Amino acid sequence: MTIKTTPSNFAFNIIATIAVIFALYVLKPLIMPLLLAAIFGIMIFPVQSFLEKKWRCNRLFATIFSIIIMFGMSVLLVFFIATQLREFMDNGNEYISKITEIYTKIIGAIEKSLDVSRRDSLLGKEVGFSELLKGNFDKISAFIFQSGAIFSDFVLIPIYLFFFLYYRRFLRNFAYRLFSKNSNSSINLIIKEIYDIQQNYLVGLLKVMLIVGILNTTGLLLLGIENAVFFGFFAAFLLIIPYIGVLIGALLPGLVALVTKDSYWYVFGVFALFSFIQFIEGNFITPKITGEKVSVNSFIVIFSLIAFAMLWGVGGMVVAIPITATIKILCDHSENYKAFGFLIGEPENKFLRSTARSRLKKWKSIRKNR
Numbered sequence: 001m002t003i004k005t006t007p008s009n010f011a012f013n014i015i016a017t018i019a020v021i022f023a024l025y026v027l028k029p030l031i032m033p034l035l036l037a038a039i040f041g042i043m044i045f046p047v048q049s050f051l052e053k054k055w056r057c058n059r060l061f062a063t064i065f066s067i068i069i070m071f072g073m074s075v076l077l078v079f080f081i082a083t084q085l086r087e088f089m090d091n092g093n094e095y096i097s098k099i100t101e102i103y104t105k106i107i108g109a110i111e112k113s114l115d116v117s118r119r120d121s122l123l124g125k126e127v128g129f130s131e132l133l134k135g136n137f138d139k140i141s142a143f144i145f146q147s148g149a150i151f152s153d154f155v156l157i158p159i160y161l162f163f164f165l166y167y168r169r170f171l172r173n174f175a176y177r178l179f180s181k182n183s184n185s186s187i188n189l190i191i192k193e194i195y196d197i198q199q200n201y202l203v204g205l206l207k208v209m210l211i212v213g214i215l216n217t218t219g220l221l222l223l224g225i226e227n228a229v230f231f232g233f234f235a236a237f238l239l240i241i242p243y244i245g246v247l248i249g250a251l252l253p254g255l256v257a258l259v260t261k262d263s264y265w266y267v268f269g270v271f272a273l274f275s276f277i278q279f280i281e282g283n284f285i286t287p288k289i290t291g292e293k294v295s296v297n298s299f300i301v302i303f304s305l306i307a308f309a310m311l312w313g314v315g316g317m318v319v320a321i322p323i324t325a326t327i328k329i330l331c332d333h334s335e336n337y338k339a340f341g342f343l344i345g346e347p348e349n350k351f352l353r354s355t356a357r358s359r360l361k362k363w364k365s366i367r368k369n370r
Contacts, residue, residue: 004221015038021311024072024311024312025137025311025312026313028311028313028315031159032311032312032315032319033156034160035319035322035323036157036315036319037156037157037158037160037161037164038160038164039182039198039202039319039322040070040161041165041194042165042199042202043070043115043196043199044066044067044069044070044161044165045066045165045195045201046199047066047069047070048062048063048066048165051065051066051073056313056346059166060166063162063165063166064162066165066166067158067162068160071158081234081237084227084230084234088227088252088256091259094259095255095258095259098258098259099258102258110330116284132245132345152272158224172187172188172191173212175187175191175222185334189333190330190333192328192331193329194326196326197278197294197326197329198326199320200290200294201290201294201321201322201325202288204286204290204294205239205240205290206241207288207289208235208236208238208285208289209233209237211234211281211283211285212235212236212246212281212285213230213236213237213278214232215231215280216231216235216236216273216274216277217231217232217234217247218232219228219273219274219277220232220270220273220336221252223257223266223269223270223356224261224266225253225256225257225260225270226256226260227255228258231249231252231253231256234249234252235248235249235250235252235253235274236249237249239281240299240318240322241305241314241317241318242305242320243278243282243302243305244275246274246278246281247274247275247278249274250270250271250273250274250275251269254267254270254271257270291305292352294321294325295325295345295346296321296324296325296328296344296345297344297345297346297347300324300343300344301320301324302319304320304321304324305320305321307320308320308323324344327344328341328344328345329341331344
């Protein structure tokens with residue numbers, strides 16, 4: 001697939017890019033269900049393929065049955081997480097009281113060490129700390145549930161998902177007609193690469209979630225934290241937001257440790273545990289499982305997370321890596337944009353090695369020749 005560009009239309013390309021970004025921002029309510037439906041479609045296509053090939057089901061029945069399975073599991077998962085979080089929020093007053101007590105002790109210790117007079121003391125003023133927490137605790141709860149709203153849009157996503165699966169040959173033929181200058185085999189190759197990289201990413205992500213969930217749960221059980229299984233796997237589920245998901249998941253068990261434990265060392269232990277697991281996951285587990293199947297370097301991952309978060313919020317962070325991986329494939333198959341595919345991909349070792357060692361070897365060889 002080739003896209004020709006010339007210096008004369010450079011300004012037009014810049015304006016067009018800005019217009020596209022603005023359109024993507026404005027059309028978020030329309031685009032996000034489409035993207036999520038595409039991701040779900042890649043996840044359940046093996047099920048539909050199995051029903052069609054092994055059980056000889058017609059495409060309509062296989063599509064509907066696959067969607068029922070997917071969204072049945074999604075409803076159960078969302079219901080379970082919402083129930084557990086609601087129970088956590090029901091204990092909000094207890095958490096507020098404990099945090100207020102800790103705040104009072106810390107401020108008192110600071111003022112005593114700085115020899116602050118009672119008249120100037122923060123404790124003697126109506127800072128309204130507990131009232132501030134109580135007034136915003138419901139807002140915090142609402143934000144958490146609204147952040148998960150992208151997973152509970154059960155109106156548009158099933159419709160889009162149905163047509164993606166049922167019309168897949170029709171849509172493929174549309175791609176043939178749209179890029180008629182390219183051979184069907186080259187378009188099939190691009191489609192296969194996009195599907196394979198998305199499938200490998202999703203399957204690898206599920207495996208990583210399982211391993212990290214087990215590690216989180218084991219660590220929380222050793223620390224004696226309540227609801228260790230839920231908090232452990234909930235933090236692992238947040239791996240859909242790379243790099244920061246696990247650390248966000250550490251906030252809830254950290255708060256529970258702050259309220260239910262007598263020592264602050266348990267809070268430190270929770271965050272140290274999740275930080276260590278995050279290090280293990282990022283440097284050993286994920287590279288070992290996904291490997292080079294999703295060849296996107298860390299700099300581009302972080303950049304895409306920030307860019308898509310600014311564009312589409314939390315939902316943008318979820319779809320950032322799949323979209324970036326797809327863009328890389330498209331760039332790799334375009335002569336004019338192969339450089340961008342190179343930039344997005346993982347750098348080879350020769351670009352990461354220091355040149356000092358090679359210069360030292362050359363210097364030693366020169367000395368021997370003398």
